[in-house]
Amino acid sequence: MISKEMKKLVEGNSAIRAMFEEGNRLAAIHGPENVFDFSLGNPNVPAPESVRQAIVDLAQKEDPLALHGYMSNAGYEPVRQTIAESINKRFGTDFSARNLLMTVGAAGGLNVILKVLLDPGDKVLTFAPYFVEYNSYVANAGGELEAVPPQTQTFQPNLEAFEKMIGPKTKAVIINTPNNPTGVVYSEETICRLAQILEEKQKEFGTSIYLISDEPYRELVYDGAVVPYLTKYYKNTIVGYSYSKSLSMPGDRIGYLVMPDELDDAEDIIEGAAVANRILGFVNAPALAQKVAALCCEEKTEIDFYDENRKILYNALQEYGYTCVKPEGAFYMFLKSPAEDEREFCEAAKRHNLLVVQGRSFGCPGFVRISYCVSRDTVVNSLPAFKALAEEYQLI
Amino acid sequence: MISKEMKKLVEGNSAIRAMFEEGNRLAAIHGPENVFDFSLGNPNVPAPESVRQAIVDLAQKEDPLALHGYMSNAGYEPVRQTIAESINKRFGTDFSARNLLMTVGAAGGLNVILKVLLDPGDKVLTFAPYFVEYNSYVANAGGELEAVPPQTQTFQPNLEAFEKMIGPKTKAVIINTPNNPTGVVYSEETICRLAQILEEKQKEFGTSIYLISDEPYRELVYDGAVVPYLTKYYKNTIVGYSYSKSLSMPGDRIGYLVMPDELDDAEDIIEGAAVANRILGFVNAPALAQKVAALCCEEKTEIDFYDENRKILYNALQEYGYTCVKPEGAFYMFLKSPAEDEREFCEAAKRHNLLVVQGRSFGCPGFVRISYCVSRDTVVNSLPAFKALAEEYQLI
Numbered sequence: 001m002i003s004k005e006m007k008k009l010v011e012g013n014s015a016i017r018a019m020f021e022e023g024n025r026l027a028a029i030h031g032p033e034n035v036f037d038f039s040l041g042n043p044n045v046p047a048p049e050s051v052r053q054a055i056v057d058l059a060q061k062e063d064p065l066a067l068h069g070y071m072s073n074a075g076y077e078p079v080r081q082t083i084a085e086s087i088n089k090r091f092g093t094d095f096s097a098r099n100l101l102m103t104v105g106a107a108g109g110l111n112v113i114l115k116v117l118l119d120p121g122d123k124v125l126t127f128a129p130y131f132v133e134y135n136s137y138v139a140n141a142g143g144e145l146e147a148v149p150p151q152t153q154t155f156q157p158n159l160e161a162f163e164k165m166i167g168p169k170t171k172a173v174i175i176n177t178p179n180n181p182t183g184v185v186y187s188e189e190t191i192c193r194l195a196q197i198l199e200e201k202q203k204e205f206g207t208s209i210y211l212i213s214d215e216p217y218r219e220l221v222y223d224g225a226v227v228p229y230l231t232k233y234y235k236n237t238i239v240g241y242s243y244s245k246s247l248s249m250p251g252d253r254i255g256y257l258v259m260p261d262e263l264d265d266a267e268d269i270i271e272g273a274a275v276a277n278r279i280l281g282f283v284n285a286p287a288l289a290q291k292v293a294a295l296c297c298e299e300k301t302e303i304d305f306y307d308e309n310r311k312i313l314y315n316a317l318q319e320y321g322y323t324c325v326k327p328e329g330a331f332y333m334f335l336k337s338p339a340e341d342e343r344e345f346c347e348a349a350k351r352h353n354l355l356v357v358q359g360r361s362f363g364c365p366g367f368v369r370i371s372y373c374v375s376r377d378t379v380v381n382s383l384p385a386f387k388a389l390a391e392e393y394q395l396i
Numbered sequence: 397m398i399s400k401e402m403k404k405l406v407e408g409n410s411a412i413r414a415m416f417e418e419g420n421r422l423a424a425i426h427g428p429e430n431v432f433d434f435s436l437g438n439p440n441v442p443a444p445e446s447v448r449q450a451i452v453d454l455a456q457k458e459d460p461l462a463l464h465g466y467m468s469n470a471g472y473e474p475v476r477q478t479i480a481e482s483i484n485k486r487f488g489t490d491f492s493a494r495n496l497l498m499t500v501g502a503a504g505g506l507n508v509i510l511k512v513l514l515d516p517g518d519k520v521l522t523f524a525p526y527f528v529e530y531n532s533y534v535a536n537a538g539g540e541l542e543a544v545p546p547q548t549q550t551f552q553p554n555l556e557a558f559e560k561m562i563g564p565k566t567k568a569v570i571i572n573t574p575n576n577p578t579g580v581v582y583s584e585e586t587i588c589r590l591a592q593i594l595e596e597k598q599k600e601f602g603t604s605i606y607l608i609s610d611e612p613y614r615e616l617v618y619d620g621a622v623v624p625y626l627t628k629y630y631k632n633t634i635v636g637y638s639y640s641k642s643l644s645m646p647g648d649r650i651g652y653l654v655m656p657d658e659l660d661d662a663e664d665i666i667e668g669a670a671v672a673n674r675i676l677g678f679v680n681a682p683a684l685a686q687k688v689a690a691l692c693c694e695e696k697t698e699i700d701f702y703d704e705n706r707k708i709l710y711n712a713l714q715e716y717g718y719t720c721v722k723p724e725g726a727f728y729m730f731l732k733s734p735a736e737d738e739r740e741f742c743e744a745a746k747r748h749n750l751l752v753v754q755g756r757s758f759g760c761p762g763f764v765r766i767s768y769c770v771s772r773d774t775v776v777n778s779l780p781a782f783k784a785l786a787e788e789y790q791l792i
Contacts, residue, residue, distance in 0.1 A: 001604045001661040003515045003537075006668045013671045046460040055684070059451040064442035068645035104500060104649070104678060111677035119399045136675035140536070141399075208397045249464035251683030253500070265397040272402045275409045279532035281507035282500060286682040287647030288451070 009136070015361075023355055030353055036382035038370040039355045041180070041331070043248040045302045045373075051247055054295040058288060068287060073274040075102025075256070075285050079294040083256060086297045091229040099260055101273045102285035102293075105253040106216045106242035110137045111280055113238055113257055114172070116272040117210055118143040122171040127157040129334065129364035131180050131214070143171065147363045155182040155325050155334065156190050163197050168205040173198070177227060178217040181362045181369035182334040183310075183327020185225045195234035202236075208264040211237045216255070217330035219246040219300065222307045225328040235262045238269075243293050245331075248301055254289035306331050309372040309379045316383045321395030331373040334359070338393035342368050348392060352385035405532070411757075419751055426749055432778035434766040435751045437576065437727070439644040441698045441769075447643055450691040454684060464683060469670040471498025471652075471681050475690040479652060482693045487625040495656055497669045498681035498689075501649040502612045502638035506533045507676055509634055509653055510568070512668040513606055514539040518567040523553040525577050525730065525760035527610070530570055539567065543759045551578040551721050551730065552586050559593050564601040569594070573623060574613040577758045577765035578730040579706075579723020581621045591630035598632075604660040607633045612651070613726035615642040615696065618703045621724040631658045634665075639689050641727075644697055650685035702727045705768040705775045712779045717791030727769040730755070734789035738764050744788060748781040 002010070019039055026035045058067060074080065080097035087093055103109035114124070120142040126134055128147040138145040148165055151158040157175070175194075177186040186194075198209050213230045218241065221227060230237045239258040244250035259270050277284065284290075310327060317324055323336040335356070339345040342358050342365060349356055349368075359367035372379060390396050398406070415435055422431045454463060470476065476493035483489055499505035510520070516538040522530055524543040534541040544561055547554040553571070571590075573582040582590075594605050609626045614637065617623060626633045638651035655666050673680065680686075706723060713720055719732040731752070735741040738754050738761060745752055745764075755763030768775060786792050 002512050002664045002668045003518075005515075006512050006672065007664070009671050009675060010664060010668050013667065040466075042466045044461070047464045051464070052455050052460065055455040056452050059448050059455070064448065064644070065440070068443045068447070068643075068647050070436075070438045070646045107677035107679050109677075116398050116402050119401075122399075133675060137677060140676060247464075248460070249683075250466045251464050251680060253679060253682050268398045268403070268406060271409065272398045272406050275405050276402065279405060279529060280536060280676070281503035281505075281533060282678070283503050283649060284647060286649050286685060287645075288684065289682060 019355060019357070022350060026350070026353055033377070033381070035353045035355070036378050036385060037355045038372065038374060038382075039357050041371050041373060042250065043245055043301070043373050044375055045248050045305050047248040048296065048299045048301065050296050050299050051249065051292055054292045055288065058291050067291070071284060071287065073278045073284055075100070075290050079290045080256070082294040083297050087258065091232070093229065093231060095258060095260065098270060099258055101257045101259065101277060102290050103240070103255045103257055103277065104282045104285055105244060105250070106214055106240045106255045107133065107137070108253065108282050108285070109240040109255050109257045110134075110174070110212065110214060111140060112273050112276045112282070113212060113240065114138055114141040114143065115276040115280060116269055117141075117171055121169065123167065123169045124172045124174060125162065125165060125170060126174040127162070129155070129181050129359060129362035129367070130174070131176060132361055132363065134174055150364050152367075155179065155184040156186060157194065159190070159193050159197060162194075166197070166201045166209070168207060170201070170207070170209055172210045172212055174212045174214055176214040178221060178329025180217065180330055181332045181357070181359070182325060183330045183332045184325060185221060185227055185328045188226070188228050191228045191230065191233050198234055198236070208236055210263070213237060213239045215239055216242040216245050220303060220306060220331060221329040222303070222310060223328055227329065231258065231260050236264055238263070246301055247293070247296055247299060249289070252286060252289040254285055254293050306373065309374070309376065312379050313370070313372050317386060320387050320390035322390060331371060333370050333372065334367050335370060337366050337368055338395055340366065342366055349389060352389050354382060354385050354389065415751060415753070418746060422746070422749055429773070429777070431749045431751070432774050432781060433751045434768065434770065434778070435753050437767050437769060438646065439641055439697070439769050440771055441644050441701050443644040444692065444695045444697065446692050446695050447645065447688055450688045451684065454687050463687070467680060467683065469674045469680055471496070471686050475686045476652070478690040479693050483654065487628070489625065489627060491654060491656065494666060495654055497653045497655065497666075497673060498686050499636070499651045499653055499673065500678045500681055501640060501646070502610055502636045502651045503529065503533070504649065504678050504681070505636040505651050505653045506570070506608065506610060507536055508669050508672045508678070509608060509636065510534055510537040510539065511672040511676060512665055513537075513567055517565065519563065519565045520568045520570060521558065521561060521566055522570040523558070525551070525755060525758035525763070526570070527572060527576050528757055528759065546760050548760075548763070551575065551580040552582060553590065555586070555589050555593060558590075562593070562597045562605070564603060566597070566603070566605055568606045568608055570608045570610055572610040574617060574725025576613065576726055577728045577753070577755070578721060579726045579728045580721060581617060581623055581724045584622070584624050587624045587626060587629050594630055594632070604632055606659070609633060609635045611635055612638040612641050616699060616702060616727060617725040618699070618706060619724055623725065627654065627656050632660055634659070642697055643689070643692055643695060645685070648682060648685040650681055650689050702769060705770070705772065708775050709766070709768050713782060716783050716786035718786060727767060729766050729768065730763050731766060733762055733764055734791055736762065738762055745785055748785050750778060750781050750785065
């Protein structure tokens with residue numbers, strides 16, 4: 001009796017649940033310390049002490065009516081102003097409270113902006129490999145997602161294919177850098193070329209094409225990698241941010257959208273986003289988490305911890321003969337499957353108590369995603385299993 | 397460039413904004429203490445002290461990884477179990493964690509369950525007057541909302557009209573008791589008859605018709621009124637609850653859905669709701685607020701404060717000659733407009749610095765909604781203005 005769309009999604013969901021249950025099953029047999037679960041994106045670094053302190057201070061000092069009451073659907077104005085100023089200071093932008101809308105995480109923000117922009121049948125482009133939930137987010141707003149095929153040598157976006165896929169119904173493009181699942185940071189050169197293509201296509205079709213930059217991993221970069229701030233490269237850019245990873249608080253569901261004044265139809269988009277936040281049932285981003293985000297927005301998570309995990313794992317996997325683009329951001333790496341069908345490799349990995357995610361879940365078969373936001377022990381103790389698996393595939 | 401649907405909603409939104417701005421304009425001229433804003437549903441009673449204490453304790457004592465991390469999309473299992481047991485104890489039901497899904501307020505819950513149930517073109521019925529956002533929630537899931545005309549003598553639902561409006565495409569019915577905007581509690585007699593009609597129509601059409609009970613005001617009742625627990629009257633009932641009013645924490649966005657095992661296709665609905673929570677971008681209800689709700693779920697807000705507001709205002713309005721069904725719940729009353737067009741009456745009220753909401757915003761022209769979740773001073777000091785307005789309309 002549930003809807004046909006949900007019926008399909010529920011069936012698809014069983015794969016995720018199966019993996020989770022498999023992890024539990026293996027842990028029961030071999031002990032949890034002998035099962036190496038690299039399948040989830042749940043930060044292993046705790047939220048900074050300042051987050052704890054901010055929560056305690058707010059609860060003890062703020063008027064409960066102000067702390068727990070309704071506010072504007074866009075969020076508390078002082079919170080938005082504080083975060084806008086922090087962005088301006090770091091990136092040389094010129095935003096104010098009116099350009100920000102506080103959201104229920106990045107997922108909430110994407111749903112809000114897609115609801116604002118899309119008419120039924122509008123197309124949205126993204127680059128494979130990509131976070132597969134984009135399909136649902138776009139469909140929720142009546143649009144259709146199309147994935148540009150990957151460039152598997154570098155996992156920089158395939159701009160030649162992209163250029164050919166843009167049409168008069170292309171309303172938006174979603175990019176995600178640092179990228180889930182590859183860990184690749186799109187270079188400034190890539191961004192400049194992307195912006196140029198979009199400008200040309202807007203002229204060609206007489207349309208506005210909005211670039212939606214999904215940035216939950218912005219703060220997680222290594223080796224001095226720079227993540228360009230996209231509003232400076234392309235006028236019709238909307239940024240979606242989340243504190244899930246930068247403050248290790250994914251359960252709290254707090255993020256924001258940046259909607260610059262330079263956008264085509266900025267007024268309508270900004271007001272539309274507040275209305276969409278309401279009518280989609282978010283109403284507003286969680287009140288307490290908004291205030292915590294403003295107080296802690298310049299805090300950093302322990303990048304060094306993830307970096308060390310990255311180095312240990314990447315170096316070992318290289319040594320064992322695996323092929324992988326070196327990740328410069330996020331906490332993922334995207335390994336080439338030694339088996340042609342990566343589902344076979346995932347099954348083989350399970351026999352070594354290793355849980356990794358098949359690339360086709362990101363629109364990119366032939367690869368697997370490894371999430372290294374796990375404990376150091378998990379990384380270190382998993383190495384013999386990765387090595388044995390490499391031997392099985394005669395990589396060594 | 398924004399979507400046509402959003403363009404219309406943004407235009408509609410300007411009425412709400414205009415009212416808000418009018419309030420600010422009047423406050424600037426006459427002083428905020430001389431403007432009587434009865435237009436909003438933002439609780440004026442602060443959250444109980446136990447909410448503050450729960451937040452401080454959780455922040456100080458819980459492992460931050462557990463407090464701020466991801467959990468199941470349905471919410472923390474111990475939280476759901478605690479709340480299920482609290483419901484069982486009060487209402488003699490038999491729910492467990494698996495029957496509950498923690499949601500981003502009641503609005504989030506309604507969007508989740510409608511997404512699960514509705515195929516494009518499915519119909520949802522509700523009873524006028526009703527919370528107008530239901531239109532958007534149903535449309536978000538591809539359905540169409542139809543409002544049963546009101547029975548303005550009692551504001552109990554018009555079940556004769558309802559019976560005739562149910563058809564083979566009717567997938568769900570939303571009811572809201574205690575009701576926004578009338579404050580009326582649907583009687584047990586009403587509920588029994590409603591259940592009977594639904595049973596008959598299910599048989600007639602060979603369909604499942606789900607009753608969605610939107611219950612943010614369940615705890616706010618006066619004069620000993622009883623709000624029947626609907627799962628006990630009709631098997632295909634789903635309850636949507638929110639702590640926004642009962643714990644005065646609307647900004648925190650925390651509520652739940654109850655999906656009984658007795659539902660037709662209960663398994664699919666329960667799993668579908670977790671998937672819908674994820675793909676709609678909620679992902680999970682805010683983590684900290686979930687734990688606060690579990691710790692405080694048996695707390696009560698200061699019902700007596702609202703009750704006193706209700707009595708003062710209702711008695712005075714009666715004395716001045718206004719017509720109004722005596723509200724037994726929520727913090728609203730729904731006054732018959734002395735002018736045929738209630739918009740004219742709203743304008744006249746503004747000239748007395750009184751802000752009330754036009755009934756057509758709830759699908760019921762000819763009435764106005766008064767929210768009495770305001771300070772005692774606002775209630776008491778507004779009475780001369782209501783009196784002067786009554787004299788203007790020669791009610792006295």
